[in-house]
Amino acid sequence: MSTNLPSTLLEAKAVAKHFGGVKALRDVSLTIRRGEIYGLIGPNGAGKTTFFNCMTGLYVPDGGAFTFDGAPLVADAPQHAAARGIARTFQNIRLFGNMTALENVMVGRHVRTRAGVIGAMLNTSATRAEEAAIRQRAIDLLHYVRIEDRADDLAKNLSYGDQRRLEIARALATEPKLLCLDEPAAGMNATETEELRELIEGIRHDGTTILLIEHDVKLVMGLCDRVAVLDYGALVIEDVPAVVQKDQRVIEAYLGA
Amino acid sequence: MNKWFNPRSAFGVTLIAVALLGLPFVAAMGGQAWVRILDFAILYVFLALGLNIVVGYAGLLDLGYIAFYAVGAYTWALLASPHFGLHLPIWVILPIGAALACIAGVLLGSPTLKLRGDYLAIVTLGFGEIVRIFMNNLNAPVNITNGPQGITLIDPVAFGDFKFSGNTQLFGLTLSGPMKYYYLLVALAILVVIINLRLQNSRIGRAWQAIREDEIAAKAVGINTRNIKLLAFAMGASFGGIAGGVFAAMQGFVSPESFSLMESIMILAMVVLGGMGHIPGVILGAVLLSILPEALRYGVGPIQMALFGKMMVDPESLRMLVFGLALVLVMRFKPAGLWPSPERKRELGEKQAEGKA
Numbered sequence: 001m002s003t004n005l006p007s008t009l010l011e012a013k014a015v016a017k018h019f020g021g022v023k024a025l026r027d028v029s030l031t032i033r034r035g036e037i038y039g040l041i042g043p044n045g046a047g048k049t050t051f052f053n054c055m056t057g058l059y060v061p062d063g064g065a066f067t068f069d070g071a072p073l074v075a076d077a078p079q080h081a082a083a084r085g086i087a088r089t090f091q092n093i094r095l096f097g098n099m100t101a102l103e104n105v106m107v108g109r110h111v112r113t114r115a116g117v118i119g120a121m122l123n124t125s126a127t128r129a130e131e132a133a134i135r136q137r138a139i140d141l142l143h144y145v146r147i148e149d150r151a152d153d154l155a156k157n158l159s160y161g162d163q164r165r166l167e168i169a170r171a172l173a174t175e176p177k178l179l180c181l182d183e184p185a186a187g188m189n190a191t192e193t194e195e196l197r198e199l200i201e202g203i204r205h206d207g208t209t210i211l212l213i214e215h216d217v218k219l220v221m222g223l224c225d226r227v228a229v230l231d232y233g234a235l236v237i238e239d240v241p242a243v244v245q246k247d248q249r250v251i252e253a254y255l256g257a
Numbered sequence: 258m259n260k261w262f263n264p265r266s267a268f269g270v271t272l273i274a275v276a277l278l279g280l281p282f283v284a285a286m287g288g289q290a291w292v293r294i295l296d297f298a299i300l301y302v303f304l305a306l307g308l309n310i311v312v313g314y315a316g317l318l319d320l321g322y323i324a325f326y327a328v329g330a331y332t333w334a335l336l337a338s339p340h341f342g343l344h345l346p347i348w349v350i351l352p353i354g355a356a357l358a359c360i361a362g363v364l365l366g367s368p369t370l371k372l373r374g375d376y377l378a379i380v381t382l383g384f385g386e387i388v389r390i391f392m393n394n395l396n397a398p399v400n401i402t403n404g405p406q407g408i409t410l411i412d413p414v415a416f417g418d419f420k421f422s423g424n425t426q427l428f429g430l431t432l433s434g435p436m437k438y439y440y441l442l443v444a445l446a447i448l449v450v451i452i453n454l455r456l457q458n459s460r461i462g463r464a465w466q467a468i469r470e471d472e473i474a475a476k477a478v479g480i481n482t483r484n485i486k487l488l489a490f491a492m493g494a495s496f497g498g499i500a501g502g503v504f505a506a507m508q509g510f511v512s513p514e515s516f517s518l519m520e521s522i523m524i525l526a527m528v529v530l531g532g533m534g535h536i537p538g539v540i541l542g543a544v545l546l547s548i549l550p551e552a553l554r555y556g557v558g559p560i561q562m563a564l565f566g567k568m569m570v571d572p573e574s575l576r577m578l579v580f581g582l583a584l585v586l587v588m589r590f591k592p593a594g595l596w597p598s599p600e601r602k603r604e605l606g607e608k609q610a611e612g613k614a
Contacts, residue, residue, distance in 0.1 A: 056477065082479030090477075096470035099463070107467045111479025113460055117488060120459035121452050131459070174478055 009034040009069060009178055009209050010055070016063035017050055024050040026234040027064065032178065037200065037210045039224035039241075041217065043253065047233040048213045049091060052182055056088050057081040069177055082111050087176035089167040091183045091213075097156035101147060101166050104155050105138035108173025141169040145199060161192045168199065172208070179203060180211040185219055197223055221245060229253070277443055281436045292435040296507065298547040299442040300500055305527040305543040306449045306536065307496025312525065313534035314462060315489035316469025318378040320521050321365065321385025325494040327392060327516035328361050329354040329501025331402060334511045337412035340403060347414055351502050358498025359491045361388070366490035370483055373472075385521050392513040407512025414441060414506045421506070438507050445503065449496060453536050456492075465489055466534075530587055532594030541596050550580050 010032040017025040025047045032038045040048050054061040057078040066073035068084055087108075096104050113134060119127035142148040145165040150158055155166060164184055171179055181200070185193045197219060204210050214220045220227060221241040228238040231253040237244055244250055284291040304326060311319045332354035336345045365384045369377055396404030413422035413434070421441060422434045456462045464485045467475040476482055505511045523546060531542020553576040561569055587595060 058473070058476075077481075078473075078476035079479045079481045082477065088477055090474065094471050094474035094477075096467050096474065098470055099466055103463060103466070107463050107475070107480070108478045110460060110464055110467075115460040117456070117459075117461050117492065120455050120461055123455055127459070134460070170478060 007034050008032070008067075010073075010211075011067040012051075012055070012064065013067070014064040015051065015054055015061050015066070017047075017054055017059060017061050024233050025054065025061070026232075028230070028233070028235045029064075030228050030235060030238050032209060032211060033226075034209055035204070035207070036225040037204050037212060037223055039220040039227040040211060040213045040230065041215070041220055041227060042230035042236075046230040048230055049182060050233075051230070052088065052180060052211075052213060055081070056086055056180065079111070082174050082176075085175070085177035086180065087171035087174045087178070088180040089164070089171055089182055089184060091186065093160075093163050093167055095155040095163055095167060095170070098154060100152050101142060101155055101158060101162075102135070102138050102151040104166055105141050105169050105173050106134050108141075108170040109134045109137060111174050138169075138173060141173055142166075144172070145169045161188060161195075164188070164196070165199070168203075172203070176208060178209045178211060180213075182213045183215060184212070185214060185216045193219060281439045285433070285436065289433055289435055292433065292439060294548060294551045296435050296438050296442055298544050299439065299446050300504060300507075301524065301527060301547040302446050302540050302543040303442065303449055303500045303503075304497060304524050305531070305539050306446070306453050307493045307500065308524050309453065309528050309534065309536070309539045310456065310465070310496070311489050311493035312528050313539065314457065314469065315465040315486060317486065317489060318374060318525075319381045319490075319493070320378045320518070320525065321381035321383070321388070322493070322497055322524055323516045323518075323521040324365070324385040324388035325358040325361055325497030326501040326504065326520070327388050327513075328358045328494075329498030330505040330511045330515070331392060331408075331501075332357050332498070333502040333505035334408040334411050335401070337506070338408050339410050340408050344412055347416065347506075351499055354502040355495040355498040358494045358501070361498075362490040362492075362494025363487055365494075366487045370486055382518065382521070385516075385518060389513050389516045392516065402513075405513060407510060409510050411505050411509045411511065413509065414438070414503065422509070438503075442503065445499070450536060450540070457536070461485065461488065526584065530584065530594055532597040535594070535596060535598035538594050538596035538598070542594065545595070549583065550576060553579055 008031055012028060012030050014027040014029055015025055016023070016027055028047070028051060040051065042048050050059065053059040055066055055073070057080060068086065073084060073086075074080065096107060099107070113130055115127045115130050139148065139151065142151050145168055147158070147162050147165050147169070150162055150166075155163065158166060168179075168181070168184070184200075185196055188196060193216065200210060200212070200223060212220065212224060221244075224241060226239065227241050227244045229236040229244060229247075229250050231249075236249050236253060237247050239247075281292050281295060284295050304322070307325075308319065308322045311317050311322070333350050335341055336343050336350045336353065338344075365381060369380050372380060392402045393405055395402040396406075402408070413420050415421065419425075421437045424434070425432045425437065464475065464480045467478070467480060468482055468485060472482055504515075508515075524543075527542040527546045528539050529542070530546065531540065532538025554572065557575050557579070558568070558572040561567075561572070561575075591597075
């Protein structure tokens with residue numbers, strides 16, 4: 001990693017967001033480097049998910065700006081974030097329940113494909129070729145997250161752990177440069193968490209930068225290259241896990257509790 | 258996907274083709290009225306499949322669908338009747354009707370993009386009524402729609418010299434007007450079935466279903482939900498417009514009362530009762546719900562006479578009573594519709610198993 005210094009992938013500058021009188025984010029600035037696993041932790045209500053939502057365009061920030069992959073990220077609509085290469089999963093899993101696992105991943109290809117209504121109605125050869133490519137890619141991704149045997153099951157009938165995996169596969173289908181995982185280990189047992197950890201490391205190894213929001217401190221500290229800590233909407237520290245773990249403010253705000 | 262529509266099962270296709278071709282002759286034995294009932298059944302199949310795109314695929318509860326049907330019907334009526342003295346050919350009117358309905362669909366869609374479920378239903382319901390009331394009152398100061406009197410003497414569908422009204426001798430067979438319309442409508446319905454099937458398993462179709470399932474997640478994977486929803490409205494509306502055009506030509510007469518809220522509800526009921534999002538189910542729903550009331554109209558009177566020797570209840574009110582009861586029973590015992598998609602059926606089966614455990 002350190003032999004070849006990674007360039008910046010995402011830079012947040014003084015991002016602020018408030019809901020009425022509640023300041024959910026107070027001028028948060030942080031930098032995510034290409035190819036790293038970046039952890040974002042903090043107590044409940046610290047603003048982790050709010051930051052996430054601002055970045056992925058679900059919320060419009062009240063102040064500050066994001067730079068992504070060398071260009072400003074205009075956080076106005078989530079679909080633009082996806083097109084730019086930011087994919088996300090949700091804290092409370094959001095799958096397309098009444099569609100099969102395979103279809104869920106195929107939907108993820110939407111932003112990287114072109115076929116329109118006319119092509120579909122006429123069933124042109126271009127449309128058919130694209131459709132076959134979408135299907136193949138989706139099958140490959142299901143293999144990648146190891147739930148290929150559940151391909152034809154409805155998403156809502158999958159086990160909890162498999163649903164998490166499916167959500168990751170769907171996010172990967174958009175060919176993200178930055179994959180944002182919002183508490184992927186929530187509600188998982190030790191074995192499932194370990195499998196998830198392997199999966200996340202595999203994804204990073206295959207070239208995708210990862211932003212990880214997580215409550216499981218052990219997972220974050222063991223997995224992440226750098227960690228940022230939020231408390232009451234403000235950034236406490238951003239550093240390597242070894243330093244963060246020893247920081248007095250972090251221990252007070254979070255770890256000591 | 259479904260064995261009945263599987264092109265590999267040549268026998269099934271042949272059987273359906275023969276049945277579809279022969280049906281009007283069987284119906285004609287009972288009188289031309291039955292052929293007309295068949296015509297309307299197929300027309301409703303067409304309409305229900307159009308609405309299925311909006312309600313079944315995209316999950317947008319549209320209670321004003323009949324408005325697009327009205328736009329298509331009035332487009333035909335105004336462009337092919339003595340009212341304005343215009344008699345344009347079908348390949349000019351139908352595209353114009355479809356395009357106007359499509360524009361109406363986008364007009365309805367754009368202000369309602371953020372609404373879902375009940376709220377969307379109320380707005381679309383209002384839209385449907387607005388269109389009907391417009392048709393009712395656009396006879397002053399300039400007489401455009403002829404108001405409640407409607408427009409009469411509308412040209413039938415014609416390809417060159419071949420008119421769809423009146424009798425025609427063909428291969429030694431006498432084809433009546435309704436029979437010719439039947440074949441035209443079946444051809445159109447097959448076309449719309451193919452389009453529905455292809456859209457269902459396409460990039461756009463999946464995007465519609467994704468929006469139906471979870472709009473926020475759909476946005477997060479990069480679907481432009483605004484455009485994709487408008488597309489659903491526009492597509493559904495275009496089908497409504499085409500159906501309306503054929504309706505005007507077939508009837509030779511349109512008036513605002515054909516486009517009441519009850520009609521919108523009937524088409525929605527066809528989609529829901531048959532099996533939302535499942536093409537064979539929607540077809541079944543449309544056929545049943547359009548034929549059942551007519552069958553009751555002819556059946557209820559004689560049965561009463563046979564049973565009691567006199568008319569106990571007015572056939573017209575009993576007909577709606579039986580019809581209403583049928584709807585309630587279906588929703589009670591077949592909540593996913595009469596013929597739901599295999600996935601939905603399985604899911605409901607599991608729920609019942611859980612309930613018993």
